[in-house]
Amino acid sequence: MSLIVQKFGGSSVSDAESIKRVAKRIVATRKAGNDVVVAVSAMGDTTDELLDLAHEVSPLPDPRELDMLLTTGERISMALLAMAIKSMGVEALSFTGSQAGMITDAQHGSARIVDVTPVRVREALDQGAIAIVAGFQGFNRDSRDITTLGRGGSDTTAVALAAALGADVCEIYTDVDGVFTADPRVVKKARKLDRVTAEEMLELAASGSKVLYIRAVEFARRHGVTLHVRSSFTHDEGTWVISRTEGEEVEEPIITGVAGDLSEAKITVAGVPDTPGKAADIFTIVAKTGANIDMIVQNVSAAATSRTDISFTLPKSDAEKVLTALRAEQADVGFESLQHDDQIGKLSVVGGGMRTNAGVSAQLFTALKHAGINIEMISTSEIRISVITRADILNHAVQIVHTAFGLDGDTEATVYAGTGR
Numbered sequence: 001m002s003l004i005v006q007k008f009g010g011s012s013v014s015d016a017e018s019i020k021r022v023a024k025r026i027v028a029t030r031k032a033g034n035d036v037v038v039a040v041s042a043m044g045d046t047t048d049e050l051l052d053l054a055h056e057v058s059p060l061p062d063p064r065e066l067d068m069l070l071t072t073g074e075r076i077s078m079a080l081l082a083m084a085i086k087s088m089g090v091e092a093l094s095f096t097g098s099q100a101g102m103i104t105d106a107q108h109g110s111a112r113i114v115d116v117t118p119v120r121v122r123e124a125l126d127q128g129a130i131a132i133v134a135g136f137q138g139f140n141r142d143s144r145d146i147t148t149l150g151r152g153g154s155d156t157t158a159v160a161l162a163a164a165l166g167a168d169v170c171e172i173y174t175d176v177d178g179v180f181t182a183d184p185r186v187v188k189k190a191r192k193l194d195r196v197t198a199e200e201m202l203e204l205a206a207s208g209s210k211v212l213y214i215r216a217v218e219f220a221r222r223h224g225v226t227l228h229v230r231s232s233f234t235h236d237e238g239t240w241v242i243s244r245t246e247g248e249e250v251e252e253p254i255i256t257g258v259a260g261d262l263s264e265a266k267i268t269v270a271g272v273p274d275t276p277g278k279a280a281d282i283f284t285i286v287a288k289t290g291a292n293i294d295m296i297v298q299n300v301s302a303a304a305t306s307r308t309d310i311s312f313t314l315p316k317s318d319a320e321k322v323l324t325a326l327r328a329e330q331a332d333v334g335f336e337s338l339q340h341d342d343q344i345g346k347l348s349v350v351g352g353g354m355r356t357n358a359g360v361s362a363q364l365f366t367a368l369k370h371a372g373i374n375i376e377m378i379s380t381s382e383i384r385i386s387v388i389t390r391a392d393i394l395n396h397a398v399q400i401v402h403t404a405f406g407l408d409g410d411t412e413a414t415v416y417a418g419t420g421r
Contacts, residue, residue, distance in 0.1 A: 002168040004029060005124075006137065007039040007158035012232035013077050013177040014044035022173075022232060023084035026130060028091055036124045037165065039135040039158035040081055042073025047136075061272045063108035065217060067137075067148045071097070074134035074154070076393045082132045091129040095120055097146075098139035100131075101164075102157060103149045108142045111147035113219075114157065116164035145311035152213025159216045170225050172281060174234035175416045178239030179204070179211055184413030186395045187402045191409035193256065195240040198227075200350050203384040205346035208261025217241070231321060233416035254353035256361065257346035260398040261346040262391055264294060265319040266377070268311040269326065271336025274301035280311060281333050282326070288323050294346075295379040295386065307336070311377065312386065316342050344376070345394025348386040349401060354412045361385055367404035373397050 006157065013019050030036045043048075048290040050069055050200030050293060054061040063067075078094040085092035101117035124131040135154025138147050149156050162170035178200065180190040196204075198221040205214040212228060220227050220241070272278050280296065286293060294313045314322060319340060326338055354360050364385055368375060373396075377388035389397055402408060 001033055001035060003035045003165060005037045005039065005158050005162040005165070005167045005170045006173060007154055007171065008041065008173045008232055009154065009175070010041040010044050010046065010079075010369075012173055013081065016080075019077070020079050020084050023081060024087060025173075025232065026081075027088050027090050030130055031302045035289065036157075037052065037121060037125070037131045037133065037161055037167070038081070039133050039154050040074060040077045040136050040160060041154040042076050044072075044074040045079075046076070064078060064145055067108045067146055070148050071137040071146055074136050075256035078132045078134045078334070082226050083194060085130055085132075090127045091127070093124045093129050094132040094134070095124075095359060096134050096312055097137035097157065100133040100161070101236070102133075102160065104138035104140055104149070106143045106145070106147065108145075108147055108151040111138055111140070112215075113149070113160050116160050118161060118164050119395045122163065122165065133157060150215075152216060155213045155216035156219055158256070159219045159225050162225045163219065167225070169228050170220065171228045171230055172216075173230055174211055175231065177231045177236050177414065178229045179209075179241070179257075180413060181407040182305040182398055182402045183209070183260065184415050186260060187258075188412045189408040190402065190409070190413050191407060192413065193239050195242050196256055198204075198241055198243055199354055200352055200383060201227075201241050202258050203348070203350040203381065206259055207259035207384065207386060208257045208263065208346060209257070209351065212241070231416060234380075234395055254357045255349050255350055255351035257350055257405065258398050258402045258405070258407065259348045259350065260394045261348070262394060264313045264346055265316045265340065265342040266311055266313050266344050266388065267319060267322060267326075268309055268310045268339040268341075269335050270272065270339060271305075272310055273334050274306050278333065279334075281329075282296065282335075285325050285329050285333070286312075286314075286322055289318065289321045291315070291322050295388065296376050297377050298300060305321060313344070313346070313377070343391045344388050345397070346388055347401065348384055348388055348392060349399050349405065350384045352383050354383050354385075363404060367401050368397060371397065373400070 030264040082094040087194045101127045103115040104111035121131045136155040178192045182190040185191045227241035296312045375387045
């Protein structure tokens, strides 16, 4: 008997009929002789609707109370799913994140899992029941408060449960057939990948691919959890996320996929004195805000002024607090001004074959040149190249680059819902 952890996103449980369809799939997995644990997201756009409601009653909602509010979405879907399964004659028990033993740090809104003690989940399995766990949430022992894991937290919940329970596989169900060479909503002829390495999936997730969230992929790679990305609307095979050692017997593709990301903004600290320690001062201030920096570029200093500009990208949601923090320290750091640009887009090409193949950068920049697309910033890793361009042309840029690297398929990809989750 295998132990399978399944995760269903909001688009898979968006209404009563969807919940019943998902329940049938879970019951079929159980009747095939498997123990089943399910992590479930809030229905449809529930989380966004709750966030909107919170901001209607308070311009700056208290983080603790916001977590209390947002976790209700998953509690609704877990209970409804358990009811649907029981109506099919199979025992099911639903658990909140705290009941399932998801122990986190005390950071409201973006808590990290520090321990998993799924005692009640294991007891439910031993009793022959299917365990349904509310994703996205946990519990801090010191504060005794409910916490949330941030967007994509249900993926992380599923992977953490799979690791703690020693599951054979963690199936991530979404509204597309697996991991594609690009977002099929943007690139109609994107091709489904039969498998992708965890390393490549990490880069794709960090670059804007929504099918899996980076923290879940990191957790899976660290704890040796096998991920299987599938559609909740079909029974197609989907995409396996494998360790690199499993794929070493075949040559890796030069480019596995292209990703676009519209969630970042750019801040430029202009007129920074070009003296040792100024960059450290700036990024120490940024670090204290808790913002995650992505790309950094420092210009060559002007000979006449001995001053330089430092630009960096970060999540749009973090931009205002970083700007506020930098303005407060402007006199001490000595820079001249700040510039904020939230109309940027990040395009990334990812592929394990970059390690051993020259010319990828030239091919990328040539494709963008012929399309008349300007590049504002460039960042690279061993298997990724990212560029910043204008937000309003990002989708076009992704399409151009996808075609330039020969990734287009023969038929259009199917999207069964509409959110990617």
